[in-house]
Amino acid sequence: MRTAGAWVVSVLMGLGHLRAAYPLREIAHDGIILYGSRRSTPPREYRIWRRLRKIYYFSSNVGKVPILGKPLLNLLLAIQRIQPYYPRRDLSGPNTAVCYLNRLIVRKGLCSGLLERLDGVALPRVHSFFATALAAARRPGPAEDYLLICDSDINRVWVPRDPRAGRLKYLAPCTQVRNRLLAYGVPSERIFLAGFPLPKENIGSRERLEVLREDLFQRLLRLDPKRKFFSYHLRSVLGWLDQQEVPPAGPGHFNLTFAIGGAGAQCEMARVILQSLKAAVEANRIHVTVSAGINERVYERLLGFINRLNLGGEVENGRIGLVYDRDVYAYLEKFNRVLRSTDVLWTKPSELSFYCALGIPILMAPPIGIQEELNRCWLREIHAGVEPAGPLPCTHEWLFDLLENGRLAEAAWDGFLKARKLGTYKIEELIRTGACSEGSSPLEQ
Amino acid sequence: MIKIAFLSLTVFSLVVYGVFLAFTLRFRPRKEARIDLGSRFPRVTILKPLKNLVDDLAENLESYFTLDYPNYEIIFGLDTLDDVSLPLIRSLQSRFPDVPVTVMATGHSDAENPKIFKLARMETAATGDLLWVTDANTRVTADTLNYLEQECRRSGAQVLFSPIRGVGSRTLASLMENMSLNLFTSGNILTAWKMFGQQIIVGKSMLIEKAALTHFGGFSYFSEFLAEDFVIGEAFEDGGFKLACSSVWIDNVSCSTTTRAFFRRMVRWAKLRLRLKPGFYVMEVLLNPVALSLALPLFCPARGWLLLAAVMAAKAAIEFASYRVLTWRSGEPLLHLALLPLVVILKDLILLAVYFVPFFSRTIVWQGGGITIGRRTRIGGHRERLAFEGA
Numbered sequence: 044m045r046t047a048g049a050w051v052v053s054v055l056m057g058l059g060h061l062r063a064a065y066p067l068r069e070i071a072h073d074g075i076i077l078y079g080s081r082r083s084t085p086p087r088e089y090r091i092w093r094r095l096r097k098i099y100y101f102s103s104n105v106g107k108v109p110i111l112g113k114p115l116l117n118l119l120l121a122i123q124r125i126q127p128y129y130p131r132r133d134l135s136g137p138n139t140a141v142c143y144l145n146r147l148i149v150r151k152g153l154c155s156g157l158l159e160r161l162d163g164v165a166l167p168r169v170h171s172f173f174a175t176a177l178a179a180a181r182r183p184g185p186a187e188d189y190l191l192i193c194d195s196d197i198n199r200v201w202v203p204r205d206p207r208a209g210r211l212k213y214l215a216p217c218t219q220v221r222n223r224l225l226a227y228g229v230p231s232e233r234i235f236l237a238g239f240p241l242p243k244e245n246i247g248s249r250e251r252l253e254v255l256r257e258d259l260f261q262r263l264l265r266l267d268p269k270r271k272f273f274s275y276h277l278r279s280v281l282g283w284l285d286q287q288e289v290p291p292a293g294p295g296h297f298n299l300t301f302a303i304g305g306a307g308a309q310c311e312m313a314r315v316i317l318q319s320l321k322a323a324v325e326a327n328r329i330h331v332t333v334s335a336g337i338n339e340r341v342y343e344r345l346l347g348f349i350n351r352l353n354l355g356g357e358v359e360n361g362r363i364g365l366v367y368d369r370d371v372y373a374y375l376e377k378f379n380r381v382l383r384s385t386d387v388l389w390t391k392p393s394e395l396s397f398y399c400a401l402g403i404p405i406l407m408a409p410p411i412g413i414q415e416e417l418n419r420c421w422l423r424e425i426h427a428g429v430e431p432a433g434p435l436p437c438t439h440e441w442l443f444d445l446l447e448n449g450r451l452a453e454a455a456w457d458g459f460l461k462a463r464k465l466g467t468y469k470i471e472e473l474i475r476t477g478a479c480s481e482g483s484s485p486l487e488q
Numbered sequence: 489m490i491k492i493a494f495l496s497l498t499v500f501s502l503v504v505y506g507v508f509l510a511f512t513l514r515f516r517p518r519k520e521a522r523i524d525l526g527s528r529f530p531r532v533t534i535l536k537p538l539k540n541l542v543d544d545l546a547e548n549l550e551s552y553f554t555l556d557y558p559n560y561e562i563i564f565g566l567d568t569l570d571d572v573s574l575p576l577i578r579s580l581q582s583r584f585p586d587v588p589v590t591v592m593a594t595g596h597s598d599a600e601n602p603k604i605f606k607l608a609r610m611e612t613a614a615t616g617d618l619l620w621v622t623d624a625n626t627r628v629t630a631d632t633l634n635y636l637e638q639e640c641r642r643s644g645a646q647v648l649f650s651p652i653r654g655v656g657s658r659t660l661a662s663l664m665e666n667m668s669l670n671l672f673t674s675g676n677i678l679t680a681w682k683m684f685g686q687q688i689i690v691g692k693s694m695l696i697e698k699a700a701l702t703h704f705g706g707f708s709y710f711s712e713f714l715a716e717d718f719v720i721g722e723a724f725e726d727g728g729f730k731l732a733c734s735s736v737w738i739d740n741v742s743c744s745t746t747t748r749a750f751f752r753r754m755v756r757w758a759k760l761r762l763r764l765k766p767g768f769y770v771m772e773v774l775l776n777p778v779a780l781s782l783a784l785p786l787f788c789p790a791r792g793w794l795l796l797a798a799v800m801a802a803k804a805a806i807e808f809a810s811y812r813v814l815t816w817r818s819g820e821p822l823l824h825l826a827l828l829p830l831v832v833i834l835k836d837l838i839l840l841a842v843y844f845v846p847f848f849s850r851t852i853v854w855q856g857g858g859i860t861i862g863r864r865t866r867i868g869g870h871r872e873r874l875a876f877e878g879a
Binding site: 339343344347348349350351355358369 | 712
């Protein structure tokens with residue numbers, strides 16, 4: 044007999060893996076398990092996770108180290124390298140990272156503490172990080188293990204040494220991941236093209252997507268002040284979004300959200316952007332929200348930028364906003380709320396790339412790491428990502444050019460049409476029934 | 489070579505103390521020119537977290553009831569209404585009925601900074617535009633708040649902190665503690681501020697603009713950190729707010745401290761300093777000329793003892809000058825003068841022992857509980873604890 048609940052396991056490694064798990068909190072038995080944290084991990088194993096985390100944060104910031112930063116970054120990128128997909132070939136042979144992870148699991152008992160806990164209640168397990176999933180899937184038992192993939196392409200390390208023999212099932216956010224998994228040797232029956240889990244509060248019901256559609260319509264109105272986009276796509280928009288007409292354009296602002304990554308590497312970018320957009324903010328042409336994550340030092344620095352630019356008053360009148368909370372779940376909740384009124388999301392192409400499915404155009408900050416490089420390619424491919432058209436100090440010029448020529452609205456629309464938005468619902472369905480449909484139309488995917 | 493190195497370091501150390509002394513003398517407590525009070529008196533809320541009795545608590549608290557500032561209130565925060573300080577507060581309330589007083593039982597949290605835990609609850613009842621956070625063992629004069637408010641207005645600062653003057657010594661250990669506060673702590677504060685524009689806030693007295701504090705969501709923003717004063721300073725500075733060091737000294741009353749209590753307090757502060765600024769802390773041993781001079785007889789067999797005596801005499805002289813200027817008029821017995829050289833040497837030797845402790849322990853014993861700290865004095869040691877697991 045199947046159940047509606049599941050173990051939902053994530054890790055402390057930036058915000059990406061947790062962001063993917065967060066929308067599944069309703070089905071999470073005993074809350075989302077944050078493995079690798081001090082409380083949930085046996086001390087012996089905790090040290091390994093701490094080391095892995097340090098490497099992660101180091102690699103996120105190493106590029107900024109003077110002189111040695113660039114070569115070190117290149118070295119790390121080479122280690123994380125993902126084989127080119129073309130020409131199509133068998134990529135199922137394990138690489139060094141797979142062997143190393145295997146050794147950590149088998150010899151060092153990585154995730155052994157987690158498995159003891161999971162064995163307590165026989166429920167399906169949804170993992171948002173490969174190490175816990177691979178360790179769990181090695182263990183004999185009736186429980187089903189699902190691995191939720193958080194990027195648009197993946198390293199071989201996400202798949203076990205012998206991909207055909209395992210029982211791990213994959214939740215792919217996009218077609219490219221499914222193709223990649225097939226190339227790694229994972230049988231197609233263990234791959235589910237579900238989509239990235241997005242917050243339900245930003246979508247509405249599965250059948251009607253009323254929140255998403257209404258938010259998107261309002262967004263498109265703000266993103267197309269000259270109605271250029273609508274002159275091409277009017278009927279399509281009215282049809283998909285169930286609207287009657289487009290009101291005439293009027294004066295108004297649009298909302299930009301700049302997201303700083305979990306490691307805080309884009310803090311300086313935020314300063315330059317705020318400086319550049321200062322006059323536009325004061326003229327109420329744009330509202331800017333900066334997401335500081337859960338890092339108080341980032342928040343303090345942002346506050347410093349704002350006060351030194353004499354923009355404190357704009358915070359009070361709501362034209363500049365800051366999203367920060369020390370509590371990670373409170374932060375995610377605030378961030379999701381802000382997204383509803385966000386018209387442009389400026390972020391490095393992390394897992395947030397998949398949020399383009401909500402009809403939010405992604406303005407792409409420089410990627411960090413190979414995964415984000417590939418996310419950027421994916422965003423370009425589906426036309427939901429927009430490259431900054433000029434240097435940062437000229438944001439006040441090119442951003443409004445992109446707005447006026449309808450490029451941002453177009454990206455919003457393409458993201459809505461082409462990216463999968465029902466990941467959360469489909470994963471829940473999969474847990475409940477053992478199967479889920481891929482869907483064919485934009486409202487079913 | 490080693491001989492020259494040690495001699496140089498010792499001389500350097502004495503020179504640094506000379507600089508501390510110079511700044512202490514230059515900005516010593518004195519009556520400023522008559523202040524222009526103007527007609528605007530923004531409301532000030534004095535926040536006083538209390539727990540149990542401290543030296544001369546009644547007199548300390550009374551000094552806050554007799555301020556000549558016309559628009560202020562006092563909020564006391566106690567763990568529970570069983571606290572032994574409550575009768576004292578009630579007695580002062582009845583003697584000074586014109587001073588608006590609120591007493592709050594805030595409870596206590598083991599997972600957060602106990603002082604910030606109290607302040608976060610007390611600020612909800614505060615009606616002032618300025619919040620003046622002062623410790624239980626501080627004492628002020630009637631015009632202190634006038635000066636502070638005026639300085640705050642003049643400088644445009646959102647946080648105004650004060651140098652500390654240790655007074656009231658009745659025991660050898662309290663004399664050591666007060667001397668340490670006067671020269672090392674306040675010398676550091678003044679030198680860092682006046683020479684390098686760097687803030688080293690000691691939270692004995694902080695006047696904070698409430699509007700600026702709201703940008704951080706109130707005091708609770710700092711609840712994860714044990715060295716809340718330093719972190720408040722750092723956060724406000726990074727947050728683009730202005731900080732200023734006041735010219736008004738605040739008296740820190742320490743009368744009956746024991747050597748054991750002195751040692752433990754110094755260890756506690758040393759542990760905080762190591763976690764706040766590890767690089768600076770490691771160098772701190774160079775600020776103990778008495779400790780450095782102990783090596784001189786080893787490396788200079790001929791004149792080592794003489795040099796040792798000279799260094800100790802020089803250090804004692806510097807400390808005496810500081811003591812003479814800062815606290816002599818506060819009525820300490822003359823016996824202290826005779827004991828002073830001995831006290832200086834003993835204090836510096838104790839501080840040498842204190843110096844090594846933080847390298848081996850990061851648990852701080854405070855208000856009866858043990859608190860483990862990590863970088864930036866984060867309680868629990870690891871940022872994940874509250875950020876992730878408390879969620």
